[in-house]
Amino acid sequence: MFHFVKRLFLLSVVTLVLLGAVQGSDSPSPSDVAVSPHKYSLFRWEVDHFLDKWVNKLQEILPWNSEPSREASIAQAQEFFGLIAEIRELERESADDNAARIEVLRLRRSDMQTDVEETVESEISAILVEEGFSSRIGVIFPPVDTVFAASPGALIISPRDRISQIDSTLLNPGIPGNVRNELEELIFWEDGVSALVVSTGGVATYPSVVSATGTLHDALVISAHERLHHWFFFQPLGQHFWDNGDMATLNETAASIGGELIGDRAFTAMTGVIVDRGNESGSKPPDPEAFDFNAAMRETRLEAEALLAEGKIEEAESYMEERRQFIDDNGIFIRKINQAFFAFHGSYATGAASLSPIGDLLEELRDGSDSVEEFLKTVAEFGEVDDLPEYLGVAAP
Structure with a gap:
């Protein structure tokens, strides 16, 4: 038991080391001064949540504390996420007129949160056990540990x-759009670089920060994604995360694919609903006249890359803004598209903003694997990007 707790403590420490690397440099500058008040404190997160979670877990196993049935826990989780939709609907109608009812629902949700976190952790853990990720005595390391909170x-x-992403800094959640614009413009003019403040759905602190403003399915997928980062940290894949941009992309994309596989399975186990990612748009064939966001985004990335390769920086930046307006005219709002936008979103190689071949190669590996366990344990051993095409027996891109 002592060694197990010691390993958990080690994980919390290395979380700070790992994520501390994205906190930016210490060199003072006008942009540093402007960003500083908005920086997210990883240390405070760990202090506030690491021990609290494990104290709560220990309390639950005390003999006088009864454990609800799995069915009751699942029903509670569904209610928890259903309350979000109800609160949003009341806010749309009139936040002022419905203030009392909204407060009641928020308190109800707050009272349920810890139990629902435990349910999500338990359901993901069950899938991991089924897939062979537990020890001989049934222990999963690192344990699935999630806190629902506003994600940085x-x-x-x-x-x-x-x-190319050359730096990143975690910021406090909920920074208004006008403040984001001011920070980005200041950094642009002071440092001569492209900057973008993005929102996240989760961060692999320990315990993970996971946004719970979406659906139960969303929370399961994000929680599984972040937990895979915890596990990758102890494998060659995660230990080489910071080697270069391609290794970061390999890590993020593997976690995305694996998170979907595990999260989808957990969602089906909880609800009986089968997730069909091959037909996410429904049973109807796609409308050839409908706007194709993925194609538009890929075209934008390709043309921007071509202009930058020719040294036409201002022209590329103007083009990306024109394309942002075009996409907005077709019903999809994106606050800003610039080099930093593609640097961030391009690290998820199965997404529309990426040109990386890593996504296709990982999907080939996934499709050729007999199980989730085989896929993840194979990719976890890759310490270099070239290990992936070499394993598949194809030429390195």
Whole structure:
């Protein structure tokens, strides 16, 4: 038991070391001064949540504390996420007129949160056990540990003459759009780089920060994604996360694919609803006249890359803004598209903003694997990007 607790403590420490690397430099500058009040404190998060979670877990196993049935826990989790939709509907009608009812629902949700976190952790753990990720005595390390909270933002920095994430800093959640714009403009003019403040759905602190403003399915997928980062940290894949941009992309994309596989399974186990990612738009065939966001985003990335390769930086930036307006005219709002936008979103290689071949290669590996366990344990051993095509027996892209 002592060694197990010691390993948990180690995980919390290395979380600070790992994520501390994204906190930016200590060199004072006008942009540093402007960003500083908005920085997210990883240390405070760990202090506030690490021990609290494990004290709560220990209290639950005391003999005089009864444990609800799995059915009751699942029903509670569904109610918890259903309350979000109800609160939003009341706010749309009139936040002022419905203030009392909204407060009642928020208090109800707050009272349920710890139990629902435990349910999500338990359901994901059950899938991991089924997939062979537990020890001989049934222990999963690191344990699935999630806290529902407002997820931090992130300040992403890319050079202007190419698309590449060269720095990132975690920021407090909920920074207003006008403040984001001011920070980005200041950094642009002071440092001569492309900057973007983005929102996140979760961060792999320990316990993970997971936004619970979406659906139960969303929370399961994000929680599984972040837990995979915890596990990858103890494997060659995660230990080489910071080697270069391609290794970061390999880590993030593997966690995304694995998180979907595990989260989808957990959602089906809880609700009986089968997630069909091959037909996410429904049973109807796609409308050829409908706006294709993925195609538009890929076209934007390709043209921006081409302009930057020719040294046409201002032209590329103007083009990206024109395309943002075009996408907005077609019903999809994106606050800003610039080099930092593609640097961040491009690290998820199965997404529309990425040109990386890593996504296709990982999907080939997934499709050729007999199980989730085989897929994840294979990719976890990769310490270099070239290990992936080499394993598949294809030429390195």
